[in-house]
Amino acid sequence: MTCDAVIKELALYYYGELAPEVEEGVEDHLQACSSCQAELDRQRSLAVMLDPHELAPPPDLLAECRHELVRAIYREEAPDVRRAASDPWGLFREAFRSIWHPGIRFAQPAGAVALLAMGFFAARLIPEGRIFGPSIPADAMSIRSVQPDSTGRVQISLDETRRRVISGRIDDQNIRRLLLAAAREQDNPGVRVESVQLLKDQSSSAETRGVLLEAVLHDPNPGVRLKALEGLKAFSADAEVRRTLAQVLLKDQNAGVRIQVIDLLIAHQDPTTIGVLQTLIGKEDNNYIRMRCQNALRAMNASLGTF
Amino acid sequence: MLQDAAGAVSARAVSKLDEAAAIRAVQRGDQDAFERLVRAYDQSVLRLAMNLLRSAEDARDVYQEAFLRVYRNIHTFRFDCSFHTWLYRIVTNICLDHLRKRRVRREEAAVVDTVDGPVDRMDSFEQEGPGADPERRLWNNQLGIRIESALCDLTPRERMVFELRHYQGMRLRAIGDVLGTSEEAAKNCLFRATQKMRAVLGDLI
Numbered sequence: 001m002t003c004d005a006v007i008k009e010l011a012l013y014y015y016g017e018l019a020p021e022v023e024e025g026v027e028d029h030l031q032a033c034s035s036c037q038a039e040l041d042r043q044r045s046l047a048v049m050l051d052p053h054e055l056a057p058p059p060d061l062l063a064e065c066r067h068e069l070v071r072a073i074y075r076e077e078a079p080d081v082r083r084a085a086s087d088p089w090g091l092f093r094e095a096f097r098s099i100w101h102p103g104i105r106f107a108q109p110a111g112a113v114a115l116l117a118m119g120f121f122a123a124r125l126i127p128e129g130r131i132f133g134p135s136i137p138a139d140a141m142s143i144r145s146v147q148p149d150s151t152g153r154v155q156i157s158l159d160e161t162r163r164r165v166i167s168g169r170i171d172d173q174n175i176r177r178l179l180l181a182a183a184r185e186q187d188n189p190g191v192r193v194e195s196v197q198l199l200k201d202q203s204s205s206a207e208t209r210g211v212l213l214e215a216v217l218h219d220p221n222p223g224v225r226l227k228a229l230e231g232l233k234a235f236s237a238d239a240e241v242r243r244t245l246a247q248v249l250l251k252d253q254n255a256g257v258r259i260q261v262i263d264l265l266i267a268h269q270d271p272t273t274i275g276v277l278q279t280l281i282g283k284e285d286n287n288y289i290r291m292r293c294q295n296a297l298r299a300m301n302a303s304l305g306t307f
Numbered sequence: 308m309l310q311d312a313a314g315a316v317s318a319r320a321v322s323k324l325d326e327a328a329a330i331r332a333v334q335r336g337d338q339d340a341f342e343r344l345v346r347a348y349d350q351s352v353l354r355l356a357m358n359l360l361r362s363a364e365d366a367r368d369v370y371q372e373a374f375l376r377v378y379r380n381i382h383t384f385r386f387d388c389s390f391h392t393w394l395y396r397i398v399t400n401i402c403l404d405h406l407r408k409r410r411v412r413r414e415e416a417a418v419v420d421t422v423d424g425p426v427d428r429m430d431s432f433e434q435e436g437p438g439a440d441p442e443r444r445l446w447n448n449q450l451g452i453r454i455e456s457a458l459c460d461l462t463p464r465e466r467m468v469f470e471l472r473h474y475q476g477m478r479l480r481a482i483g484d485v486l487g488t489s490e491e492a493a494k495n496c497l498f499r500a501t502q503k504m505r506a507v508l509g510d511l512i
Contacts, residue, residue: 011501015472017479045512046505053454054474056356062350065370072375132311
């Protein structure tokens with residue numbers, strides 16, 4: 001190969017993009033030609049000079065993008081998130097599709113108490129500096145993202161006057177309290193879903209169970225309600241849980257949620273369930289759910305209706 | 308060693324299977340699977356957009372638009388290419404549009420608005436902390452400006468190929484697939500890009 005031919009190939013040679021036979025020709029030439037070798041060195045120097053100038057996205061940008069994507073998808077999906085599906089799997093899909101539904105509006109006093117609690121505990125987590133000091137109004141803070149990792153830790157990103165990231169083990173009491181508050185985060189269904197997902201594995205605590213029950217009853221997002229129901233599975237024999245489930249069954253607008261509640265209620269023999277199922281049959285307009293109720297009542301040797 | 312390699316190949320195969328299963332789940336409407344898919348790729352998408360556009364705000368726009376397009380169109384994905392290729396086609400198209408618009412505007416503002424207020428683009432290139440040697444900081448700033456200028460001199464397509472090959476480490480064949488062109492055309496782009504960079508930065512190397 002001539003010097004001109006080799007110099008034309010040097011960039012591709014450097015990036016390992018030459019065909020093997022051409023690469024071999026370039027290498028043979030380079031061994032014998034110091035001027036082409038110097039050109040290759042210049043190519044390497046260029047690459048070395050450019051390498052440090054790769055930009056890394058700002059630390060919070062990824063979490064913000066994910067958060068905004070959730071909102072954008074919700075805006076797209078909102079008109080469709082209604083009881084339109086006719087098959088049982090479609091009903092579940094409907095529920096999952098609307099997992100990002102924002103707009104939860106819990107009572108303000110409860111929210112304020114939760115936020116104050118978050119401030120108190122977060123301050124204990126980060127001893128130096130008055131991060132959540134009394135001069136900062138509690139309502140200036142909101143939780144933006146909750147991210148568990150494979151090591152059992154969870155990272156919670158929250159906004160006050162500026163965002164701060166707190167991380168700790170999921171079983172850490174303070175982290176758990178932040179998660180309990182995050183499960184009530186008003187405007188971010190993604191945060192609520194993630195928090196409830198983490199909390200549901202620790203539903204043995206009465207406080208956690210209370211939050212799950214509250215989510216099942218009041219969260220406007222069916223995805224959050226479904227996650228909370230998963231967490232209550234282990235307590236489906238508990239009287240308070242069953243009372244809440246009965247209420248949910250008769251009032252929840254999401255068929256996927258109603259189906260899951262039926263599964264939880266019929267998992268235990270309980271005469272009060274019969275009345276609830278009979279009432280539901282009388283008002284239910286979904287064929288599949290009516291069929292589930294009828295099957296459950298037959299299995300309990302109960303009549304299908306109230307007379 | 309061989310076992311490690313076999314394990315790695317096997318892990319990749321499993322991961323491909325997982326990905327295919329996740330895509331099919333998303334096509335059936337499974338939102339959790341969509342989230343898994345996004346999280347598998349979104350860091351590299353954001354990094355690519357950030358480097359190509361040198362602006363956090365533009366990178367954020369690209370991220371949103373790209374994944375919304377994925378969300379809207381994943382039902383049309385037929386597995387006739389890898390998901391990575393399909394996604395990167397979307398991302399690179401959006402980035403190319405941004406780059407072309409910038410060229411039409413001719414002038415790119417040196418200061419951009421960000422969530423943290425106005426930021427000078429060139430600040431991104433700063434490599435040293437505030438306590439660093441002032442001369443060295445000055446040199447790095449000047450070097451950053453020269454590199455930015457050299458990158459701006461590339462056509463959007465050259466810029467894209469250079470970014471994907473040099474910074475993202477993609478092979479030219481894969482780059483050709485993503486950009487809907489041949490490997491040969493991608494090679495020519497890379498060649499022209501490096502020639503231009505050397506012409507602008509030649510006195511520094």
